[in-house]
Amino acid sequence: SMEKIDNVTGFIFRGLFQNREVEEVSFVAFSFFYTVILLGNLLIMLTIFMGNLLKTPMYFFLNSLSFVDICFSSVTAPKMIVDLLVENKTISFEGCMLQVFGVHFFGGTEIFILIVMAYDRYVAICKPLHYVTIMDRERCSKILLGTWVSGFFHSIIQVALVVHLTFCGPNEIDHYFCDVRPILKLACTNTYIISAIVTANSGTITLGSFVFLLISYSVILVSLRKQSAEGRRKALSTCGAHIAVVIIFFGPCVFTYMRPNVTFSEDKMVAVFYTIITPMLNPMIYTLRNAEVKNAMKKLWGKRCFGPVGNILE
Template sequence: MENKNNVSEFIFLGLTQDENLQRVCFGVFLVFYVAILLGNLLIIVTIKSSPRLTSPMYFFLSYLSFIDVCYSSITTPKLLADFLVKKKAISYISCMAQLFLFHFFGCAEIFLLTVMAYDRYVAICKPLHYTTIVSKNVCSWMVALSWVGGFLHSMIQTLLTVNLPFCGPNEIDHYFCDVQPLLKLACTDTYFVGVIVVANTGMISLSCFLVLIVSYIVILVTLRTRSAEGRLKALSTCASHITVVILFFGPCIFIYMRPSITFSEDKSVAVFYTIITPMLNPLIYTLRNEEVKNAMRKIHIKVTVTSEQDMIHVSYVLLDVTL
């Protein structure tokens, strides 16, 4: 990724230029980021330590939480640091690395959410064959293909951007390095690259979203023949996933379906899929899922009992030493 032009760094304009508002944003987004880390790590620990949460749905959910932690960590720490400084600079190499990792984890999440919809489709529409169709090996392959798809997509985006010449303005009207804002700074015609970006990122987002919509339409049609209790349980499980899909895919389609066009609202919209959605995912999946909540309660009780036993043991040891 050798940069053969006279731009060695880029300057972010950030979310706002108001210094007082930047301090407020620092506190708010710091709370958001801590919530992302704690919430998603709690989901991972709960699923990995609970013997009852072994279905494919929880297997995929643990990977979704892992991706959310990585995905938000690509942009949020830099955003927080930039709230505290006047010059929001990033080197050329770091910018390209951020671009690659951002699209890598973002596209992997898109594919994983699509896989999770397929898992729900099989569980509801073909329950007798569920364990055979969605076996452990199949789940592992689906996750692996999500990672591979994210890598291939990200490589295309990064290679397209690296080969652009940057020879003048270096101010990015955003808070992280993305293809669309960088296309505006390139000193060459970027129409063809913009079309490829739409064909790559935009069509992936839109096609996966349409697949998700079709799968849930089929699920809803299938539920018409089920009992009221069965419909309620299935809808409760699917509602969480549908909520996450809308929050994540909506802003992505809005931004990446436009070739070489950026709006001032884009960076505000980007906050939804880089920070808000990763923060809400643990709440969405736990508040509507009794199995996860029960597993968390058991872990809390186990940790509390262990801590009390350790304190009692330490007290006895201190008492023996004193006597």
Template structure:
């Protein structure tokens, strides 16, 4: 149970104090959030209804896209709703809940990216054993493990916050609740708690990044003996994933591999990983992947034909 002290709600300062900027941002972020939901939902539906996308790579991609929708939904709807309001507040319970789901879905994304790198390693370096190793049961187990690991990571963050009292002030210079701003508002010494929280999130990021780096290093080394066309085809399947990895881990490095304090750039970095990255995910995978584009085109044509058949 969180020790509340005298504080029962927090005031969020939002993105900007300028009302005109807030109005423009409200309309812009509403459009971006709708694009995030639509784009990632399109990937989930395409993978679910296209037989040509039945490989483990696309199975993991569909789950990643679904988690992207959930992750963005933890902050974007409230941001959009709060922007036109002069007073932006959130209850203590709502704040803690938001922190939990941000780290829950963020942790799942991190583990899914690691699983996807392992999948590419097996497909390229162990092609004869790939189908045997990456069967349907193993894929389901890996995804379930990612969800469990995300839950344990987020629960650890919340448990570290649970003993902190909040006596005032209650103003958070951000547009959503996160761990570091809450640590600054706690009316007790939070150095050790902050160290544990950063170590928890930072160690997961570093370990995952090392696994990713190792996987792609082995892949590049393995491809030296392939033909030019073979290298091109193999690297094209990895390019989209590597791009998403860079976009995901860049903000993680900025947040966790620095002193345990907030800074003015945090808001812009937060916009990047809660809005821009989930928006770019479907664009990256669709534009760089011919199989996904063809599957979407076929699904669209099939849907139109079914509608015409029902009308007749």
């Protein structure tokens, strides 16, 4: 693998925009988005942790989703934000491979956690009497470990497909982070088979999960007819939040990974959705639609920040 180092030791990103003014405005916007991602998700994790909500499976998984969102966006956002201010947006070969690994590791894990959260809602709504036994603490921990291990394997496959390729220039990636598709375009060898494997691997995971999630939520919504009006309202509000996240996250992913090896100029803008917008919306969607989290926040942060005023909030 030494010859590849002689040829191309790093890559240059074209970045999101080719316009200085737009880049400066975007720098402010994306810095704000990234701050919201960090603070919003940390706030949820702290609330769940300090409000003793970790015992309930739904919040146990929501806590992990927030953690994954922070990691997932941190793989691409900080570099992209800094790059908006510099002329030469370079990345080393190793850094590039690390980004491919991170995007697919945390992205894959996020997909599997969303599936687990759908399963959790399904058990809670369709098998309420067995919920406590089915989703006991030990099983939840095993399931969660499974999501991380699955994400790791998915990611290792992606990296293994590109790490051994030869790059002899040009080395400009038409993107703002390293992903398999844009890198394959720069390889000096025929990548037809590799790109077919990439489409099969990422495409199957994204489309398969998306279809699975839509079916699960349909089953849940159908079974809600048997519930009382109050139970239906609560379940709908939680599931509505989940469905919103699934569509915002998976729509762009399916668009990106489900097609043969063609790269569109829109790919970069589409990627902004699942690398930045979704991790930012998750905390908002899950907390605004969720009375328990809101109450826990009022209790915790109300008392801490506003003293006696906090008590009025309750």
